[in-house]
Amino acid sequence: MQSKAATPEEYIDGLPEDRKAAINELRKVILKNLPKGFKEEMSYGMLGYVVPLSLYPEGYHCNPKLPLPFMNIASQKNFVAIYHMGIYADKKLLAWYTKEYAKQSKAKLDMGKSCLRFKKFDQIPFKLIGELAGKMTPKEWITIYEKNFKRS
Secondary structure: OOOOOOOHHHHHHOOOHHHHHHHHHHHHHHHHHOOEOEEEEEEOOEEEEEEOOOOOOOOEOOEOOOOEEEEEEEEOOOOEEEEEHHHHHOHHHHHHHHHHHHHHOOOOOOEOOOEEEEOOHHHOOHHHHHHHHOOOOHHHHHHHHHHHOOOO
16 A cells, blocks of 8 residues: 655554554664664655665666665555565575564564565564664665666
8 A cells, every 4th residue: 555645754644543653663663773874755655764866876776766775664454564675685684584583573474575564563573673674784785786686
């Protein structure tokens, strides 16, 4: 579900009440832990954390006019989603996350390639998501992105 909101605050204000607290807490832990250089903005109709064009002027290969996406959080129809390109592109980071998730959560991991899905908002491991957000700098993400995704 893509939002037409222009700002993160507008996005959160437009959410159903039962989701606002979860999205606010995710936003808080991500902003607290995200390495310097990433920028929060609306991206693909979700809260996005991107490598701004000022740091990576080549932009995203799918649309070079857009900044390089790194992480998003969204209220989807049946769950809250966290999209993290780093766990999609870096097998070591994925292994770390799945191991830590098993230690820190009793809930079954519901995950796609880059998508972490949480149907029960009280089962979101906020501390772990904060740690995940802090595991990769913009420079590290650019290197991994160029190696795995960028077309020559």
